[in-house]
Amino acid sequence: MTQNSSFTSLHNWLINEEFTSTRQARLHKMYVAWLSLLANPLAFTGFLVVLSLIVVAILAPAITSYDPYSQDLSRALQPLSWQHWFGTDEFGRDVYTRLVYGARTTLYISILVTIIVAPIGFLIGATAGYLGGWVDIVLMRITDIFLSFPSLVLALAFSASLGPGIENAVIAIALTVWPPIARLARAETLTFRNADFVVAAELQGAGMIRILVRHIVPLCAPSVVVRLTLNMSSIILTAAGLGFLGLGAQPPMPEWGAMAASGRQYLLDAWWLTTIPGVAILTVSLAFNLLGDGLRDILDPRNA
Amino acid sequence: MSMITVEHLAVSYGSGDTLSRVVQDVSFEVARGEAFGLVGESGCGKSTVLGALAGRNKQWTGSIVIDGETIGQKRSKSQLAKQQMVFQDPFGSIHPRHTIGRTLLEPLEIHGKDRRQERVEKALSDVGLPQNFRYRFPHQLSGGQRQRVAIARALILEPSILLLDEPTSALDVSIQAEILNLLKDLRERETLTYILVSHDLAVVAHLCDRVAVMQDGGFVEIADKRQLTEDKVTHPYTRTLVDGSRGYVHHNLRADADHALSSLEQPPVRLTS
Amino acid sequence: MHKISDPILTVENMSVEFPTLSGVVTAVRNVSFTVGREKVGIIGESGSGKSTTGRAVMRLQPPQAIVKANRMQFEDVDLLTATEDQMLSVRGRRIAMILQDPKYSLNPVMTVGEQISETVILHEKVSRKEARARTISMLERVKIRDPQRVFDLYPHEVSGGMGQRIMISMMLIASPSLIIADEPTSALDVTVRQQVLSILDELVVERNIGLIFVSHDLNLVRSFCDRVIIMYAGRIVETIAAADLDNAQHPYTRGLLNALPSLDHPRDRLEVLRRDPKWLEN
Numbered sequence: 042m043t044q045n046s047s048f049t050s051l052h053n054w055l056i057n058e059e060f061t062s063t064r065q066a067r068l069h070k071m072y073v074a075w076l077s078l079l080a081n082p083l084a085f086t087g088f089l090v091v092l093s094l095i096v097v098a099i100l101a102p103a104i105t106s107y108d109p110y111s112q113d114l115s116r117a118l119q120p121l122s123w124q125h126w127f128g129t130d131e132f133g134r135d136v137y138t139r140l141v142y143g144a145r146t147t148l149y150i151s152i153l154v155t156i157i158v159a160p161i162g163f164l165i166g167a168t169a170g171y172l173g174g175w176v177d178i179v180l181m182r183i184t185d186i187f188l189s190f191p192s193l194v195l196a197l198a199f200s201a202s203l204g205p206g207i208e209n210a211v212i213a214i215a216l217t218v219w220p221p222i223a224r225l226a227r228a229e230t231l232t233f234r235n236a237d238f239v240v241a242a243e244l245q246g247a248g249m250i251r252i253l254v255r256h257i258v259p260l261c262a263p264s265v266v267v268r269l270t271l272n273m274s275s276i277i278l279t280a281a282g283l284g285f286l287g288l289g290a291q292p293p294m295p296e297w298g299a300m301a302a303s304g305r306q307y308l309l310d311a312w313w314l315t316t317i318p319g320v321a322i323l324t325v326s327l328a329f330n331l332l333g334d335g336l337r338d339i340l341d342p343r344n345a
Numbered sequence: 346m347s348m349i350t351v352e353h354l355a356v357s358y359g360s361g362d363t364l365s366r367v368v369q370d371v372s373f374e375v376a377r378g379e380a381f382g383l384v385g386e387s388g389c390g391k392s393t394v395l396g397a398l399a400g401r402n403k404q405w406t407g408s409i410v411i412d413g414e415t416i417g418q419k420r421s422k423s424q425l426a427k428q429q430m431v432f433q434d435p436f437g438s439i440h441p442r443h444t445i446g447r448t449l450l451e452p453l454e455i456h457g458k459d460r461r462q463e464r465v466e467k468a469l470s471d472v473g474l475p476q477n478f479r480y481r482f483p484h485q486l487s488g489g490q491r492q493r494v495a496i497a498r499a500l501i502l503e504p505s506i507l508l509l510d511e512p513t514s515a516l517d518v519s520i521q522a523e524i525l526n527l528l529k530d531l532r533e534r535e536t537l538t539y540i541l542v543s544h545d546l547a548v549v550a551h552l553c554d555r556v557a558v559m560q561d562g563g564f565v566e567i568a569d570k571r572q573l574t575e576d577k578v579t580h581p582y583t584r585t586l587v588d589g590s591r592g593y594v595h596h597n598l599r600a601d602a603d604h605a606l607s608s609l610e611q612p613p614v615r616l617t618s
Numbered sequence: 619m620h621k622i623s624d625p626i627l628t629v630e631n632m633s634v635e636f637p638t639l640s641g642v643v644t645a646v647r648n649v650s651f652t653v654g655r656e657k658v659g660i661i662g663e664s665g666s667g668k669s670t671t672g673r674a675v676m677r678l679q680p681p682q683a684i685v686k687a688n689r690m691q692f693e694d695v696d697l698l699t700a701t702e703d704q705m706l707s708v709r710g711r712r713i714a715m716i717l718q719d720p721k722y723s724l725n726p727v728m729t730v731g732e733q734i735s736e737t738v739i740l741h742e743k744v745s746r747k748e749a750r751a752r753t754i755s756m757l758e759r760v761k762i763r764d765p766q767r768v769f770d771l772y773p774h775e776v777s778g779g780m781g782q783r784i785m786i787s788m789m790l791i792a793s794p795s796l797i798i799a800d801e802p803t804s805a806l807d808v809t810v811r812q813q814v815l816s817i818l819d820e821l822v823v824e825r826n827i828g829l830i831f832v833s834h835d836l837n838l839v840r841s842f843c844d845r846v847i848i849m850y851a852g853r854i855v856e857t858i859a860a861a862d863l864d865n866a867q868h869p870y871t872r873g874l875l876n877a878l879p880s881l882d883h884p885r886d887r888l889e890v891l892r893r894d895p896k897w898l899e900n
Contacts, residue, residue, distance in 0.1 A: 060480030066444055176402075198392070237438035244399055244430055244500065245452040246422040259442040354835035386807035390825035412703035488664075518836065519891035526887050544807070557649070574884045587809030590881055592841030593815050 054156050077339040080081050084335015090328030098144040107135035109142040109295050130304065133210050136317055139295035143318065146207070146296045147325065150220040150280045150289075151273050153211045154218060159251045161270060162219040164227025164260065170234060181227070184220045192217035200288040209297075210289035214279050218272055225268055229261040263340030270333030274326030281322050348506060349398070353409035356393045357508060367393045367404075376579060377505075380532060380539040381419075382553035384546055384586065389559040391542045393509050397542065398431045412505060420454060428506035429499035433514055439483045445469075445494055446479030452502050465486035465558040472527060476530045477613040496527070499560035500535075507532075509541045511547060512577035546590040558583045619856045625652035626796050627675065632687035634667070636673050637812045639845040643672045645683075647852040653796065653819060653828040657819075659839035661847035661858070661874075671849070672832045677705050693795060696865045714789035718779030718801040724773040731769030734788050736821040741792045760817050766823055779810030783817060790821060797822070816844055836874055847872070851898055872898055 054065075055072040078085055081138040097104065113133035121128050127136035187195070199213035233239055233256070242252055281298025283289035288297035292303075297318040304314025356368040357440045368390040370438045375381040383391040396402040409416045411427055432438035449465045458464065469476055471491040483491055484523055493510060499507055509528070513521040529552060532539055549556050550573040557567045558580065566580040578584055579606065588594055634646040646667040646814035651658070672683050672853070674845040677697060690697035695708055711716075713724045717723050725733055734756060735749040756774055760783040773781065778869070782802060789797065803811040819842070833839050839846055840860045848856045848871045856868040874892035892897075 058481075059477065060444075061477060063446065063480055066482070067420055237432040238440040239433060240401060241430065241432065241498065242440055242451065244401060244425060246425045246455045247451070251455070256440055259440075329455060329571045384810065422861050500678075517834065518874055519663060519877050522888035525879065526890065529887065547879040548880050550881055551884065570884070574881055576881075585809055587881060589812060590837075591836040592835075592839075593819075594812065594818070594841070596816060 044073045044317060049213070052314055068191045078335060081329045081338060083334045084338070087328040087331030087333075087335060091332055094144055094148065094325055094328070097164045098148045101145060103214045105135070105138040105141050107138040109134060110293050118314075119313070121313060127310065128152060130300070130309060130314055131311075135298060136300075138298070140317060140321060143295040143297045143300060143321075145296060146290055147277055147280065147337055149274050150207065150211055150214070154235055154276050155269055155273070157211070157215045158219045158222055159265065160224025162225045163265060164259070165219070166223035166228075167230045167257055167261065169223070170227040170230030171257070173255060177227075180223075184223045187216065188220040188224070190217070192275065193279055193282055194285060195317060197286065197288065200283055205288050205291050207290045207294070210280060210283050213283070213288075214276055217279070218276060221272070222265060223267060226261055230257050230283050233260055252305060263337075267333050267337040267340060268337055270329055273329035277322060277326055277329075290335060347374045348379070348412055349381075349540070350408075351408040352396070352408045353392075353399060354394065354409065355389070356397045356405040356519075358402075358404065367562055368397070370407075371557075371562075371564055372407075373564070374566065375538055375540065377538055377560050378532075378536050379555070380553040382549035382556035383542045384556055385559035386586075389532065390562040390577075391559050392510055393511055394453060394559075395430070395542050398535065399428060399508050400425055405579075411436050426456060426502040427504055427613060428508055429502060429504040430508040430510060430554050431492075431499050431512045431604070432548060435488045435495060435515060436483075436615045439481055439491055439498075442481065443482075445481055445483070445486075448494065449479070449498055449501055452498065456502060457591060458502075464501055467617035468501045471500060471531065472497045487520075489523060490517050491522055492516060493517060496524075496531070498530070504537075506538045506540070509539060510519070510520050511543050512541075514543065514545065521548070524538060528552060546573065558586065601604040624697050625654045626693055627653040627830075628691045629675065629687060630687060630689040631683065632671070632674060632690060634679060635684045635686075636680075637684070639658050641771070645852055646674065647850075649849075649854050651854065651857060653830055655826050655828055655831045656845060657831060657843040659846045660830060660841035660849060661834070661836055661846055663834060665708065666833045667850070667852040668808075668834075669800055670852075672715075672830060675778050675798060675830070676709055676715060678709075679717075683761060686854045695843055705808070710789075710794075711792045712792040712794050713796045713798065716785050716789060716794065716797065716799045716802045718780070718804050720776075720778065720785050721773060723785055726773050729770050729772055730776060730784055731771075734784070737788050737792050738760040752791065753787075756791055757784070758785045759790075760784070762787075769788050777810070778806050779814055782806065782814045786814070786817060786821070790797065790825075793825070794827065796830070798830045798832070801834070803838070804829075804833065804835070804883060811838075854899060864866060868897075 047147055055069055058069070060066040060069065078088060111134065116129050116133040117131050119125055119129045125135050125137065127140060130136055130139070148295050165184065169177040195217045196210075196213040199216055200210055203209035203212060230253075239252060239256055242256060247255075280296070283302065284296045284298030285302040287302070290299055292299065298319040301315045301322070304311065306317070307314050351374070352372045354368060354371050355366060356542065357364055357366045359365055371394060373381070374385060383394060385391045397405045403418045405418070411424070415423065416424060439445075440480065446465060449468055450461060453461045453464060462544075465479065468474060469478060474493050474564070478486070478490070478494075483494075486494065493561065496512075504575050512528070513524050516524060525548065528539070531537060539552070541549055541553055546556075550570055553570065555567060555569045556573060557564045559565070566583045568578050568583060572578050573587065578587060620630065621670075629652070630650045632646060632649045633644060636645060640649070649667075649671055652672070660668045660671060663832065670679065673679050675690070675692070675697065677700070679685060687698055691746075691886060692708065695704065695712075700708070701806050717809045720793060721892070728736075731750070731753055733748065734753040738744065738749040738752045739746070742749075754765045754769065757768060761822045762768050762780065762783060768776070768780070776794050797818075802818070803814055807813060818829070826863075831839060831843055840863050843860050846858055846863060847854055848858075856866060857867055863871075863875065866875065870891070873889065876889035877891050
């Protein structure tokens with residue numbers, strides 16, 4: 042009973058709008074966002090799946106009993122069983138273990154791409170929107186050039202020229218993902234460029250950097266975050282595509298796309314080699330999409 | 346001693362084909378501690394004059410002297426701190442994602458002022474807001490409270506001049522009265538100089554000592570408070586505004602309505618800035 | 619001033635409630651008034667319920683709103699029990715509404731003349747040519763110079779005052795007996811306001827119809843209307859003839875009057891309205 046009432050009193054404190062400190066104000070915002078997420082079942086499902094992905098990736102050694110790299114040709118291409126939950130591949134490696142370790146690769150690529158793309162895309166777009174004039178024209182034409190290539194083709198081209206390898210795949214994918222972020226940042230910046238609160242800051246002597254970072258970023262952040270989350274699925278798919286084609290993660294590193302590719306030749310006899318990683322890619326992409334949709338509802342200032 | 350001297354100010358927007366001169370040629374002087382009003386209908390250029398004085402509109406010609414210093418298109422931080430603006434829309438002039446405390450701290454950070462917490466506290470109490478409002482977000486405040494925050498922000502850099510752009514137009518009548526009283530008190534207490542822009546002649550006459558009536562980018566008359574309250578204005582356009590501030594004027598419906606329309610009809614296509 | 623004969627609109631004890639996440643919000647509470655062949659103003663600040671009242675008469679509130687009343691009678695139509703079909707024939711035809719911004723009420727992709735002609739054809743079922751002639755004469759009626767040229771203009775090419783006059787002309791084609799105007803001149807300049815209101819005034823007098831004028835502008839309403847209804851927090855606090863407003867009894871009304879800056883009564887400080895919670899009791 043005391044447990045219950047301490048939860049309720051915490052809840053009440055967080056819900057209360059009469060703030061007595063900046064910390065309370067911030068916690069309130071986060072808590073309200075959390076409650077909205079809970080209220081949206083699809084988004085919450087997406088969130089749980091993404092969370093599971095992260096947990097699985099972190100706990101990989103703890104939840105698997107095989108080594109993802111050790112081969113045992115005598116046990117090759119075995120179907121699903123109690124010893125091998127998802128069967129074994131052509132080298133006798135446990136598919137489940139490789140799937141779990143592959144989650145790490147997927148996360149690594151997605152997060153790295155996002156970390157690179159978000160600040161660069163935002164900076165280019167927001168600067169173009171804020172300064173206008175020829176800066177805007179030049180930056181946007183560069184963005185258009187990158188945008189006009191189909192992303193997989195562009196990623197392939199960069200990957201092929203940079204050489205195989207996971208870091209090069211990250212760079213190649215990042216180069217295809219930043220343009221929409223830049224456009225979005227520019228559009229949002231233009232919306233707020235002449236708002237009274239921005240003008241007020243300028244009239245008080247605020248420089249461009251302060252305005253972009255302190256004023257524009259908090260307003261752009263929701264759309265950019267939503268866009269990035271929705272992009273995750275295409276990042277994963279592009280990475281999988283690159284892996285499928287032999288670029289990106291190199292064997293013997295477990296990566297879902299590469300696993301699906303190498304399983305193709307055994308599709309009729311050992312369907313689990315391609316299908317299982319394929320389902321994993323599908324599930325995670327879908328989860329990010331659902332999460333992104335839910336975030337849009339939560340973070341969109343128009344809904345506030 | 347003149348606080349503000351403006352001579353032959355002309356302000357335009359756009360360039361080339363889209364060039365439009367919104368303020369033609371205005372000259373006026375405002376003494377230290379005086380409240381000067383700018384009144385006119387939409388598109389007359391009153392807000393643009395204010396914008397040029399604030400440093401918001403940079404496309405102007407003529408001369409502006411503020412507190413003895415000649416002002417150019419680019420201003421230094423200390424020059425910007427001399428005059429601060431209060432905007433019309435209480436919903437748009439404060440960043441929606443910043444707490445009130447953050448909004449008030451920012452100008453202090455930009456200018457590297459000391460004793461920041463103290464100054465924020467003073468600003469809030471000067472405008473009659475409780476201290477715990479620092480942690481609130483703008484959407485939790487009413488229109489009148491937001492406008493008080495806007496005034497607090499304008500005052501926190503201790504300017505000598507407040508530029509007020511229709512500060513009460515978006516507020517209810519009862520809230521307007523509170524804000525007007527507050528502005529009057531602040532001016533007396535801190536010896537501020539005001540330039541107040543409004544379309545509402547009654548508000549302007551209440552707060553200001555002298556009022557410039559604008560039409561199509563120029564002044565038609567500069568009247569003082571007594572002329573307005575005693576109905577001794579000279580220009581016919583000012584007279585129309587004075588009559589209009591009283592509300593609707595019942596005419597002999599047939600003849601007079603026709604006459605009124607023929608003398609005041611605006612051209613059909615009108616671009617307001 | 620006209621003799622107020624049979625009331626055109628009778629509202630008795632009307633309430634409008636909105637269910638929200640945190641409970642039921644009562645926007646309008648126990649409101650009663652009548653409108654005859656006269657101009658009645660409804661004055662209030664934001665949140666007073668004045669616009670909701672105007673819309674409830676036309677049954678234009680959002681679907682989740684709950685409207686209750688003892689009686690809501692418009693001429694021969696019982697507004698409480700009328701079906702949506704019946705309301706469709708009443709709205710626009712017998713009760714007309716003018717809103718604040720003509721830009722939002724006019725179709726931006728049709729010329730002004732086309733829109734008015736459509737209204738004419740809808741209500742009178744005449745040929746296009748005939749409709750055009752009627753439109754031109756209506757535009758002249760609202761004192762628009764050069765109606766032939768204005769006929770071919772698009773709404774964004776027309777000034778605010780002219781837009782309102784166009785709205786008035788559209789509205790009056792159908793000969794309504796009651797007009798509900800919700801802040802019709804709030805977005806207009808002082809000089810243009812005078813023109814638009816004088817047209818409205820003339821038409822109301824000429825056709826001997828009723829007008830409800832909803833506004834926050836006390837000065838305007840007291841000078842334009844015959845009677846004034848003052849609303850606060852969803853309730854009517856006072857109903858008084860416009861000419862008698864200086865003798866208003868209710869402290870809220872007096873407070874509003876004293877809070878207004880005035881050229882004719884300059885004061886050093888404006889009286890700040892002190893809201894008495896007793897006003898919320900009923």
